[in-house]
Amino acid sequence: MESEIAQITQHTGGVIGSAWLMIAFPLLGAFILLVFNRFTNRWGHLLGVAMSLASFVVAVLAFFELIGFGEGERRRAVELYSFIPNMNIDMGLLIDPLSISFALLITGVGSLIHIYSIGYMSHDEHRRRFFAYLNLFVAAMLLLVLADNYVGLFIGWEGVGLASYLLIGFWQFKPSAAVAAKKAFVVNRVGDFGLLVGMFVIFTTYNTLSFAELKPIVEENGTTLAIGLLLLLGACGKSAQLPLQSWLLDAMEGPTPVSALIHAATMVTAGVYLVVRSGAYFFPEGSGAALAVAIVGAATLLAGAIIGCAKDDIKKGLAGSTMSQIGYMMLGAGLGPAGYAFAIGHLITHGFFKADLFLGAGSVMHGMNDEVDMRKYGGLAKYMKVTFATFFIGYLAIIGFPLLSGYFTKEGIIEAAMEHNQVLGWLAVLGAGITGFYMSRMVFMTFFGKKRWVEGAHPHESPLVMTLPLMILSVGALFLGGYLVMGGTLYTFLRPAVGGDPTPPVFHFASVPGAVTLALVAIGAAYAWMKYGRAEVPAVQPRGSFLTTFARRDLYGDALNESLFMRPGQWLTRIAVFFDNRGVDGLVNGLAAGIGGSSGRLRRLQTGFARTYALSIFIGAALLTGALLLVGTI
């Protein structure tokens, strides 16, 4: 199969030549807001939005310049400067269809979320700092996707991790937020370990870490399999895939725009980007590494969906759904070039509809005094018309309602999975059915049914600055998927960067899996209607069956981590500290005490009687003379 990716050409000049501006704008914004501190309090948020928009403009211009090139020349590398000369690592940017797609998503959705945050954070005294962190995030995320080598990618990778840490812990005075932030960083570091060691292996084997110098592998061997699995570990950390999923649900402690931007639309998809970017090198179609990616994706899409079914916290429900949707993307990313287009397509449409859903949830919370428990919502459709409408569009998109964005991309992944591996394909179908249930449950509990509000709640529609981004995002949620998938638009566009057949795969509107999926989604939605729409929703969480508890407790992921790593780790730490104080240092202090003690005894010999000293001198002299006589020197 023809899957060669295009050569990378060096590029100077033009908008692409100044693509670094994309990163520089938000970085400058973050710098100004952090360094000039409270002097920027009054207009800081506007600067943040402006920098993000400027970055978006550069991305759009670069996009148009890029499509001006022939298909084989659409991978442009821009040299910036020499980073680590000893290892020939240069800092450079790679503008190609894959990276520019991400750049557009990040700056586009990012700008919308910046705008939304003006309203959402208007009452927070630290709004300026919030925008500084958001700008920092955008800069780091752009570096991640635009870097032309693994080291640059890794710097961005950790940069977004830092931004995520800062933003999850934005309300750090809440201990839960502080703990969640730390947890997110530490769990991500486990993945980073994989990515780091993966880079060691790559550099040792190929003597380069630059995408331009790596060549697509012909056949998988032990080394590439090892690299693939290590990179997958990194991807699992950042994208909250099994077994490193546990941080994402806690990450909802951050303000809602953060959850929308970082923990739904962009950062958590970095793992998918990593796999697709490395696809030609280390995850060739049909390889063991690619299969591992697909399996992880399939497992996570089910796990996330199951968790989503049991959550009463609207944000945690959406977080479970994010896990699950990224699972779909990972599944697609494990299927070779045919899957890549759908994975990236789903990533983009998900960026829109999930941001829409999160921001919608934020709008609901904004109107409900920051209440997140869906059991205390109900009947909100009447009071928040715009929010409801946009949320509903997002909802239809995510469950894969025909002809909406999510339908095309998710069906595409399911179909591609069926071609490779029936089991994975049917798991994906099952996941879609569960999605239908839990998303419907969320919509019914929030917008329909009786009011279960706590006293003092006065739900009201959010201001335009918040609803406008919702409307724009919901337009994307409506049409983007169709545009990207029909006729293989995205596939053809991405082909130079990720490889694949010259002819795009045809999207089948009528197929057996597609029909089954729709049927399952309908059943799921209907069941949700029976339980949460028509029937009364108890205001207090019922005890629930074993399965419900299982899902509520995040499939016992935290319990597992706690008993496997945290507790033994605490014991190990305690033992090590004890050993250091008593063992190593005890030995040193013991030695000192021993010397001190023995000299205390020895000094008793110094009696003060001159004649005793004289005697010892005589004995010494006699002994010496005797010894000399014995060896015969005298």
Add this chain to the structure above:
Amino acid sequence: MSPWLPILMAVPVVGAVVVALLPKGSDKLAKQVTLLVSLLVLVLTGVMAAGFRPGGDRFQFRAEYDWIPSFGVKFAVGVDGVALVLIALSVVLVPIVVLASWHDADGVKTADGTLITPKRSVKTYFSLLLVLEAMMIGVFAATDIFLFYVFFEAMLIPMYFMIGSYGGAQRSYAAVKFLLYSLFGGLLMLVAVIGLYFVAKVDTRTFMFPELIGAIQDPTTQKWLFAGFFIAFAIKAPLWPVHTWLPDAAAQAPAGAAVLLVGVLDKVGTFGMLRFCLELFPDAAKAFTMPIVVLAVISILYGAIVAIGQTDMKRLIAYTSISHFGFIVLGVFAMSEIAQSGAALYMVNHGFATGALFLAAGFLIARRGSPFIGDYGGVQKVAPVLAGFFLVAGLAGLSLPGLSSFVSEFMVMIGTYQSPAHGSGALTVAAVISALAVILAAVYILWMVQRAMNGPTAEPVKAFKDLNAREVLVLAPLVALIIGFGFFPKPLLDVITPSVKETVTNVKVPVSTIAEKGTGQ
């Protein structure tokens, strides 16, 4: 003959004498003179460094004067790339430390308002600081091994008094422990230095380092002399299991002295390993690589794990340094150019990162009078600037990419991973195990940040003032350097690499069989 290095050492000495001779009660003047002198040294070093030609002669700005002619001892100085960046590190840190310890020697106010002053006067503290600066420059610049030894030992004296007279409650214990440990190592080294003098195969007996390279051929002799040098440097560095003096000394020293202790003085150990242990005794170094790498890996993980369990902020930072020194030693003995360049770079970056962290912690402690993490909480809310600097310094400590320590840690690990020195792949395993420290580092730093900075604001913390201008001026340059060298390490690497290449050549490391770019195997 170039007068640069003697001048650099003379200026702080003269400054120290002037400060010491100032009349009683002129504390403020003493501080100002010290700051001025240290800034002058910084400027002079900058001018000198501008004239350094990387890739030129190995030792530049050389100066030699006879000292004890009958034994061939010379006052000989000169710098190669590694020495130059370490001198630069020292002279950058000194003015920062002076500014940071502005009130450190003034005494502590107790709860009832009485001022407890230290045993010795304020001006003595600053005078000692300048003496220490001259010696730090001297120890890195010495090209005569006897001169190096003299500085190596003499440096203990000012530091001993800085800890013993101006430190915390347990200062005497810590100072004596520090002194005895270092003297023990120093004596072993003295034996080895004298042995080297007598057994080296040179035309006239000498202590000059360049002439002694390759002068010891017999492998057994090499091993004994290597051991003498290595143990001294391992104690200084400090490497597990001879590390326990550092947490005590660093925790009891005033923050400024702790910065110089961990940031510069300890680097003499790793610097000595790189220059003397490897180049004078290459065969012994190769023979001992595996045991040393094992000790380094133990240091890395052990330091990190014990750091997690600390309750005292300064002790915690000291243990993180033990972990970081493990990385430096690992890099030095990985016997590859990348790892050794990384190790040399690590020495500089660690100085800035740990310096910033110690100083930020020092500012925090000065506000509350307690080094225990549990006594804080919610500082972020009342002193966001302090918390911000603390976080950035902490992130540099966990080697966050984009900050300077990442580049060096990355180079050390990747250089170790691909080092051909031990064909069996043992170094590869060592690199992978040491990479686990990235996870542990996140735990020890962020857990400390969480406990001290986040959460609800503790009652005594509520009265905290945020950083004042002086304190911002202390931390800002360090943070700027950390971020700057995080993205542009090239200027440092360009200086370091040629001299590391010399080392690699002198050690005769087997050349790696590097794969063709991008083709794979």
Add this chain to the structure above:
Amino acid sequence: MTTQYLVLSGLLFAIGALGVLIRRNAIVVFMCVELMLNACNLAFVTFSRQVGNLEGQIIAFFVMVVAAAEVVVGLAIIVTIFRTRRSASVDDANLLKY
């Protein structure tokens, strides 16, 4: 002839040594030390005579000078101690100990 002188020298030395060890009076101890020194002098002179050069006699003069200096300092110390402590016993002057 040489043997007899050396035997005498040895005897004198032994008497001096014994006196240093068993007598308490500082003056007597002092005299015993003088005796030992002079025993050595005798041996030096004897050897000098036997080998026929002057070195031994020169050393003897050196020893005499040292002995004289010792008497000056030593007696001064003894007298001072006697003045303050009313005793010339060496066992009473035992404050300088652990």
